[in-house]
Amino acid sequence: MLTECVPGDALFTDLVSSAHRRFRRLVAEAEGKAKAFYQKTLGREATIQQIVDEVFAAVEAEGDVAVARYAKAFDGAGATESFRVSKERMARAWTLIPDDLRQAIQVAIRQVTDYQRRLLPASFGTDLDEPLGVRWMPLDRVGAYVPGGTSGSLPLFSSVIMNLVPAKVAGVAQTVLVSPPRADGTLATELLATAHAVGVDEVYAVGGIPAIAALACGTPSIKAVDKLVGPGNIVVTMAKQRAYGRVDLDMLAGPSEILVLADDSAHPAFVAADLLSQAEHDALAMAVCIAVGHGVASGVQRELAVQLERLPAGRQEVARESIVRFGRLVRVNSVVEAIDVANRIAAEHVELMLRDPHPAIAGLRHAGAIFVGPWSPEPIGDYVAGPSHTLPTGGTARMWSGIAVDTFLRRTSIINFSEADFRRLAPHGEVLAAAEGLEAHAHAIRIRRYPPRIVRPPTSVNIIVPPNQPG
Amino acid sequence: MLTECVPGDALFTDLVSSAHRRFRRLVAEAEGKAKAFYQKTLGREATIQQIVDEVFAAVEAEGDVAVARYAKAFDGAGATESFRVSKERMARAWTLIPDDLRQAIQVAIRQVTDYQRRLLPASFGTDLDEPLGVRWMPLDRVGAYVPGGTSGSLPLFSSVIMNLVPAKVAGVAQTVLVSPPRADGTLATELLATAHAVGVDEVYAVGGIPAIAALACGTPSIKAVDKLVGPGNIVVTMAKQRAYGRVDLDMLAGPSEILVLADDSAHPAFVAADLLSQAEHDALAMAVCIAVGHGVASGVQRELAVQLERLPAGRQEVARESIVRFGRLVRVNSVVEAIDVANRIAAEHVELMLRDPHPAIAGLRHAGAIFVGPWSPEPIGDYVAGPSHTLPTGGTARMWSGIAVDTFLRRTSIINFSEADFRRLAPHGEVLAAAEGLEAHAHAIRIRRYPPRIVRPPTSVNIIVPPNQPG
Numbered sequence: 001m002l003t004e005c006v007p008g009d010a011l012f013t014d015l016v017s018s019a020h021r022r023f024r025r026l027v028a029e030a031e032g033k034a035k036a037f038y039q040k041t042l043g044r045e046a047t048i049q050q051i052v053d054e055v056f057a058a059v060e061a062e063g064d065v066a067v068a069r070y071a072k073a074f075d076g077a078g079a080t081e082s083f084r085v086s087k088e089r090m091a092r093a094w095t096l097i098p099d100d101l102r103q104a105i106q107v108a109i110r111q112v113t114d115y116q117r118r119l120l121p122a123s124f125g126t127d128l129d130e131p132l133g134v135r136w137m138p139l140d141r142v143g144a145y146v147p148g149g150t151s152g153s154l155p156l157f158s159s160v161i162m163n164l165v166p167a168k169v170a171g172v173a174q175t176v177l178v179s180p181p182r183a184d185g186t187l188a189t190e191l192l193a194t195a196h197a198v199g200v201d202e203v204y205a206v207g208g209i210p211a212i213a214a215l216a217c218g219t220p221s222i223k224a225v226d227k228l229v230g231p232g233n234i235v236v237t238m239a240k241q242r243a244y245g246r247v248d249l250d251m252l253a254g255p256s257e258i259l260v261l262a263d264d265s266a267h268p269a270f271v272a273a274d275l276l277s278q279a280e281h282d283a284l285a286m287a288v289c290i291a292v293g294h295g296v297a298s299g300v301q302r303e304l305a306v307q308l309e310r311l312p313a314g315r316q317e318v319a320r321e322s323i324v325r326f327g328r329l330v331r332v333n334s335v336v337e338a339i340d341v342a343n344r345i346a347a348e349h350v351e352l353m354l355r356d357p358h359p360a361i362a363g364l365r366h367a368g369a370i371f372v373g374p375w376s377p378e379p380i381g382d383y384v385a386g387p388s389h390t391l392p393t394g395g396t397a398r399m400w401s402g403i404a405v406d407t408f409l410r411r412t413s414i415i416n417f418s419e420a421d422f423r424r425l426a427p428h429g430e431v432l433a434a435a436e437g438l439e440a441h442a443h444a445i446r447i448r449r450y451p452p453r454i455v456r457p458p459t460s461v462n463i464i465v466p467p468n469q470p471g
Numbered sequence: 472m473l474t475e476c477v478p479g480d481a482l483f484t485d486l487v488s489s490a491h492r493r494f495r496r497l498v499a500e501a502e503g504k505a506k507a508f509y510q511k512t513l514g515r516e517a518t519i520q521q522i523v524d525e526v527f528a529a530v531e532a533e534g535d536v537a538v539a540r541y542a543k544a545f546d547g548a549g550a551t552e553s554f555r556v557s558k559e560r561m562a563r564a565w566t567l568i569p570d571d572l573r574q575a576i577q578v579a580i581r582q583v584t585d586y587q588r589r590l591l592p593a594s595f596g597t598d599l600d601e602p603l604g605v606r607w608m609p610l611d612r613v614g615a616y617v618p619g620g621t622s623g624s625l626p627l628f629s630s631v632i633m634n635l636v637p638a639k640v641a642g643v644a645q646t647v648l649v650s651p652p653r654a655d656g657t658l659a660t661e662l663l664a665t666a667h668a669v670g671v672d673e674v675y676a677v678g679g680i681p682a683i684a685a686l687a688c689g690t691p692s693i694k695a696v697d698k699l700v701g702p703g704n705i706v707v708t709m710a711k712q713r714a715y716g717r718v719d720l721d722m723l724a725g726p727s728e729i730l731v732l733a734d735d736s737a738h739p740a741f742v743a744a745d746l747l748s749q750a751e752h753d754a755l756a757m758a759v760c761i762a763v764g765h766g767v768a769s770g771v772q773r774e775l776a777v778q779l780e781r782l783p784a785g786r787q788e789v790a791r792e793s794i795v796r797f798g799r800l801v802r803v804n805s806v807v808e809a810i811d812v813a814n815r816i817a818a819e820h821v822e823l824m825l826r827d828p829h830p831a832i833a834g835l836r837h838a839g840a841i842f843v844g845p846w847s848p849e850p851i852g853d854y855v856a857g858p859s860h861t862l863p864t865g866g867t868a869r870m871w872s873g874i875a876v877d878t879f880l881r882r883t884s885i886i887n888f889s890e891a892d893f894r895r896l897a898p899h900g901e902v903l904a905a906a907e908g909l910e911a912h913a914h915a916i917r918i919r920r921y922p923p924r925i926v927r928p929p930t931s932v933n934i935i936v937p938p939n940q941p942g
Binding site: 100101103104105107108111115118119121124126127128132134135137139140149153154156157158190226227241244245247248252267269270273274276277279280281307310311312315319357358361365367368369370371372373374375376377378379380381382383384385386387388397398399400401402404406410411412413414415416417418419421422425426427428429431432433435436437438439440441442443444445447448451452 | 571572574575576578579582586589590592595597598599603605606608610611620624625627628629661697698712715716718719723738740741744745747748750751752778781782783786790828829832836838839840841842843844845846847848849850851852853854855856857858859868869870871872873875877881882883884885886887888889890892893896897898899900902903904906907908909910911912913914915916918919922923
């Protein structure tokens with residue numbers, strides 16, 4: 001079922017390089033299709049990059065009119081002139097979903113809230129009770145993108161929880177959600193219900209480049225955000241990249257990945273099920289098993305074939321294509337070798353199904369999220385465990401972290417020196433400033449070392465050193 | 472000296488908008504000059520963006536040869552074929568600088584180290600002693616850019632401390648420094664000495680677009696980094712933007728800014744000196760005083776004129792141009808109004824020279840760094856206080872933070888559920904997965920709720936549930 005390889009062979013080399021290049025492959029494939037799409041929708045050929053630039057320029061110049069025009073061109077019938085979804089509509093959606101789903105959403109929100117609260121960093125010195133401080137402060141306004149469902153399926157509304165509950169815990173006052181409308185112009189009831197439960201402040205039924213451009217540039221009806229988060233398709237990702245600098249981003253996300261490190265203590269059916277859970281996302285998703293020992297390898301191959309057959313139509317085709325194109329089974333001789341492979345791939349999700357996971361977790365440097373043991377399947381993390389499921393892909397776990405409360409915080413340093421603090425460090429500061437040739441910097445230090453008398457009109461308080469800093 | 476305005480008037484509106492648009496103005500001005508520069512250096516007209524794209528493509532295809540070719544074209548005589556500076560050269564530089572400078576560098580490194588250590592976030596659950604955990608882990612390899620000195624002055628070598636000591640505290644194993652060579656092909660002794668003291672692992676004498684492209688794409692002699700930090704000129708910043716996604720970035724930095732909130736308790740000479748300390752950086756730097764009360768306003772104007780005259784040639788012209796173009800004095804009636812103005816500008820450096828700074832610090836939402844009272848001049852923060860001087864500019868304090876230890880850390884979540892943890896949450900996870908139509912996700916949960924017996928060859932251990940997770 002899974003193509004097999006061992007570290008060092010040609011297939012293995014290809015695996016490591018594909019793991020990091022699927023995103024670029026995706027861009028290349030998408031650009032190939034873009035010509036025909038823009039010919040159909042805009043009446044002319046163009047690259048995605050050209051359209052991204054064009055939409056940003058148009059939205060900046062024309063605002064909502066441009067957003068509506070491009071949304072109409074790209075999304076067709078569903079595109080609406082007024083994007084905002086009312087709070088009443090969201091509240092009603094909450095009453096329309098089944099009881100067990102409502103409960104599951106509440107449980108997920110509570111789990112994410114509890115976990116994210118533990119990650120809140122501590123400020124210090126903000127009461128000016130020490131010479132140095134730091135203050136963590138939420139962003140004012142953030143936007144999350146939720147892609148539409150592919151071919152009739154629902155949008156992944158759990159990502160509203162995973163992307164915006166951490167923002168709520170951070171204390172962000174204005175949370176914004178954008179998602180492309182369905183053919184009838186509405187958003188899915190489940191999506192609106194989740195947004196209601198999370199307490200999202202503004203929801204707009206607009207997707208794709210126009211949505212990203214609106215949140216980056218701002219329009220009269222959609223105010224610009226400070227940070228844009230959440231994965232989208234490749235076009236959305238390219239628009240996000242264009243927005244970097246005007247707004248901050250969480251990351252640039254590509255297709256999903258799972259890496260399962262398993263030895264003979266692992267349950268092959270669990271391993272196979274978890275591999276398939278990522279394979280079903282996307283034909284470009286990557287599911288890899290690193291097998292320490294022959295027993296688990298053959299068990300996983302057998303289980304995978306059985307379980308794939310049982311997947312319902314639609315999901316089965318996607319999972320099969322992903323397994324055939326990118327699924328691999330890497331046979332290794334030791335956990336040490338397995339960890340080395342995992343670090344080279346730097347996958348989004350890494351499961352450790354090992355008799356003793358401690359050495360593996362200690363050696364694993366690059367992973368978006370780690371799932372340990374048989375009772376921590378990746379999908380439990382996708383929905384209800386607590387950490388966000390928005391994680392770095394395509395090797396970017398080397399540099400990016402998944403979404404968490406700190407994604408929505410900024411850090412400001414505070415310097416609150418007494419005269420003694422100042423005098424202790426001032427000579428060194430002056431030496432450095434002078435050495436860099438920054439005379440005005442050196443002077444701003446020097447003038448305090450030998451402060452001049454203040455010359456004031458006689459009516460004002462006449463002080464040499466302000467009284468709020470007695471030193 | 473400073474053009475005066477009050478909140479709401481036309482000059483004030485222009486101030487707020489300039490504060491956020493100086494970066495784009497810079498891009499426009501730079502693009503205007505680029506044509507002539509590329510005509511001279513490459514023999515053809517081009518925009519900066521085109522050259523950035525071209526250099527990245529060339530470096531990716533040809534490696535070091537392309538880096539050397541473009542470095543030669545742009546930096547002329549100083550460009551070298553082999554970029555690496557030896558550790559011996561760095562160690563020797565340390566012995567060549569004056570004693571007081573060596574001591575000042577050591578003091579700065581110690582201060583930054585102490586402060587950054589306080590910001591280290593705490594991991595938990597990494598010993599698998601609880602169901603959920605988080606691990607903070609340093610990046611493997613980071614690169615810092617240090618611009619060359621303008622017109623014969625030294626490069627700002629203090630930025631080696633401010634950009635890379637936090638990386639060292641984070642535990643980054645490979646720290647890399649790039650900086651453009653001088654006309655004789657070498658880097659300044661002070662720069663190398665500082666790199667030696669900080670313990671920078673690799674130093675390369677290459678600057679501009681080729682340096683950024685090399686660190687982003689990797690070449691045989693300059694391995695790609697995971698994250699690129701440090702400000703540069705506009706061309707370097709555009710190259711950094713191009714690199715985003717291949718590598719992570721700290722931010723996109725523009726010209727420096729200072730905002731001094733002062734009431735009549737402030738020493739006008741201190742305020743003026745601090746305004747000039749930023750104005751001397753760059754003709755596009757912005758120095759603004761928000762004056763609560765008439766006494767301080769007139770005092771600052773008077774002092775500024777006096778102190779500007781006393782600045783040495785070179786720095787004086789730069790500071791004067793900055794003060795004339797972007798320097799402003801905003802007269803306000805209350806600290807509340809002053810804070811509102813400061814939040815709209817969202818400046819890199821905000822000084823609070825107020826009788827009672829507590830209400831101001833509580834209300835100030837957007838600032839790269841805050842300096843409180845008469846003994847915390849901005850330049851003391853630039854060199855020796857402890858927080859990094861690499862801070863967000865041009866209104867980006869709304870979304871970015873300055874460099875700190877967390878700039879060089881990644882966060883990985885750990886899920887380590889027992890069977891009981893799993894069973895408590897599994898039904899909700901299954902409901903959510905099913906509602907999203909992700910059948911393989913639902914199945915990966917379901918199969919654990921009702922695990923099948925493992926079928927194994929008789930030689931292997933036959934277990935239903937691996938023993939390392941007894942539940």
